[in-house]
Each structure stands twice: as structure tokens, then as C-alpha cells.
Amino acid sequence: KSFKITEDNDFEEVEEEAPTRGGGSCAVDPALYSMLKDLRKKLSKKLEVPPYVIFQDPSLEAMATIYPVTLDELQNIPGVGAGKAKRYGEEFCKLIKRHCEENEIERPEDLRVRTVANKSKMKVAIIQAIDRKVALDDIALSKGIDFGELLDEVEAIVYSGTKLNIDYFLEEIMDEDHMLDIYDYFKESTTDKIDDALDELGDDFTEEEVRLVRIKFISEMAN
Structure with missing residues (x-):
């Protein structure tokens, strides 16, 4: 059974962009990003799955940009559905929350739930x-x-x-x-x-x- 294979297009998904605040504070927080990567590595060892199975890099980057601290907010992150949030999200949210408190980071107010x-x-x-x-x-x-x-x-x-x-x-x-x-x-x-x-x-x-x-x-x- 044959079917024609077409080029694989990367469609930019417009609604997946992280909401920006007035000044467009959308830079990845490098300290948080590296902590999130460490946490992912630790979990991947414990669960014996490759790190990308837990969350892909773009998802971690988005977490280190918009600071989600609840499982609901985490589901605003591209590549994180309800299943993943429930399965792996708890520790990531805790880490982000602690990081925000320790560094007095003001989180973006409007973690809008995407309308998709x-x-x-x-x-x-x-x-x-x-x-x-x-x-x-x-x-x-x-x-x-x-x-x-x-x-x-x-x-x-x-x-x-x-x-x-x-x-x-x-x-x-x-x-x-x-x-x-x-x-x-x-x-x-x-x-x-x-x-x-x-x-x-x-x-x-x-x-x-x-x-x-x-x-x-x-x-x-x-x-």
C-alpha cells in the first residue's frame, strides 16, 4: 500500500505563543531553565525514560519564561497536556514557585488559557x-x-x-x-x-x- 509523502512543514502555531506583558518580558530565565533541565534529568533517570519523553526543550523554555506554578497554568505551556501535567507537573511547579519566591520574581498576571x-x-x-x-x-x-x-x-x-x-x-x-x-x-x-x-x-x-x-x-x- 503506497501513499505519497509530502514535505514535512513546520507550521508555526500562532496561539501557542506565551502571552507577553506590557514590556514584553519574554526572555527565558537561564537559571530556572537550567534547574528545570536538572529536574528533568533526575526524573528521567528515576523513571528510566529519555528526558525528552518527560518534557521537550521548548516546553522547559516556556516554563522558564512564563513561570507556571499550578497544574492548570502548566497546561498553557506548549506540549503540556492534562495527562503530562498530572504525571510530571507537580515537581516542576514546586521548583518554579520556590524560584519565584526566592528571587522575588513577579509572575505575568495573565496566564491566559489558550482558546484552541x-x-x-x-x-x-x-x-x-x-x-x-x-x-x-x-x-x-x-x-x-x-x-x-x-x-x-x-x-x-x-x-x-x-x-x-x-x-x-x-x-x-x-x-x-x-x-x-x-x-x-x-x-x-x-x-x-x-x-x-x-x-x-x-x-x-x-x-x-x-x-x-x-x-x-x-x-x-x-x-
């Missing part, structure tokens, strides 16, 4: 289709988006902490040994970057396959 009604409609539809085991290329067709865009959406869903089982699709399009090679690569790797994976795995593997297996990996490890 349309976007989440699409996500809900994708989650439901995957639950019904609809082939991913068919989901993309029915939503009128290309396959790369669908993978962007699915990645955002699993990285935010929602579990998705795409095994039914992987079994249909991928050789099992191939899939296991990629899965094992991510288990050992310190980065989830696709280019690094492709360099390491070699020419037999396509970007598409690597992205699909990474979705399975993140869903199973993190969620």
Missing part, C-alpha cells in the same frame, strides 16, 4: 478516528490535510500526554524488524530529533517511518 476550539476539534476527530483504527492516510484524506500535517497533529497529541495506539497502521505498512530497529534506537537515544535518527539508522529508513515509530514510542513510554 477549532484546533482541538481537529485533534478530537483524529483521536476518535485512530480509536476506530482508521488508516492514517485515510484520516489525512478525510480531513483534507497532507500526510505530513497529519503526523504533526498526531505528534502534538502524544507529546502533550495523550496515549494513541497506531500499531494497527504500523503493522499494515511496515516490516516488524524495521519497526523494532527504530523503536530500539529511540530507547537508547538522548534526542528525539528525526535527522539524528536517520543519520544513525541509515538509508534503509524513511523519515515517515521514523516519525511513525517515534509516535508509538512517545505514546508508550511517556503516557
Whole structure:
């Protein structure tokens, strides 16, 4: 079963920008950022998962910019859904709160909850289709988006902490040994970057396959 692979576009998601205050105080707090990275490292050792499975770097940067101190506020951070906030958020919030108190940092008042009604409609539809085991290329067709865009959406869903089982699709399009090679690569790797994976795995593997297996990996490890 073949499907046309299109270029992987990075769509800047406008509503994911951290709210700025009057003076645009949107610089990353380097001390806090490095403490958050240390905490992530400690947790990743304890839970035996790669650090990026817990939170990705851009999420930590956003935390060190807008200082969320409750689990609700944490969910304003790009890449942090309710599942992730509940699972890992507590210690991160405590650390940020303590840092703000010790350094008398005034937090931005308006941690606005993002309004993402349309976007989440699409996500809900994708989650439901995957639950019904609809082939991913068919989901993309029915939503009128290309396959790369669908993978962007699915990645955002699993990285935010929602579990998705795409095994039914992987079994249909991928050789099992191939899939296991990629899965094992991510288990050992310190980065989830696709280019690094492709360099390491070699020419037999396509970007598409690597992205699909990474979705399975993140869903199973993190969620």
C-alpha cells in the first residue's frame, strides 16, 4: 500500500505563543531553565525514560519564561497536556514557585488559557478516528490535510500526554524488524530529533517511518 509523502512543514502555531506583558518580558530565565533541565534529568533517570519523553526543550523554555506554578497554568505551556501535567507537573511547579519566591520574581498576571476550539476539534476527530483504527492516510484524506500535517497533529497529541495506539497502521505498512530497529534506537537515544535518527539508522529508513515509530514510542513510554 503506497501513499505519497509530502514535505514535512513546520507550521508555526500562532496561539501557542506565551502571552507577553506590557514590556514584553519574554526572555527565558537561564537559571530556572537550567534547574528545570536538572529536574528533568533526575526524573528521567528515576523513571528510566529519555528526558525528552518527560518534557521537550521548548516546553522547559516556556516554563522558564512564563513561570507556571499550578497544574492548570502548566497546561498553557506548549506540549503540556492534562495527562503530562498530572504525571510530571507537580515537581516542576514546586521548583518554579520556590524560584519565584526566592528571587522575588513577579509572575505575568495573565496566564491566559489558550482558546484552541477549532484546533482541538481537529485533534478530537483524529483521536476518535485512530480509536476506530482508521488508516492514517485515510484520516489525512478525510480531513483534507497532507500526510505530513497529519503526523504533526498526531505528534502534538502524544507529546502533550495523550496515549494513541497506531500499531494497527504500523503493522499494515511496515516490516516488524524495521519497526523494532527504530523503536530500539529511540530507547537508547538522548534526542528525539528525526535527522539524528536517520543519520544513525541509515538509508534503509524513511523519515515517515521514523516519525511513525517515534509516535508509538512517545505514546508508550511517556503516557
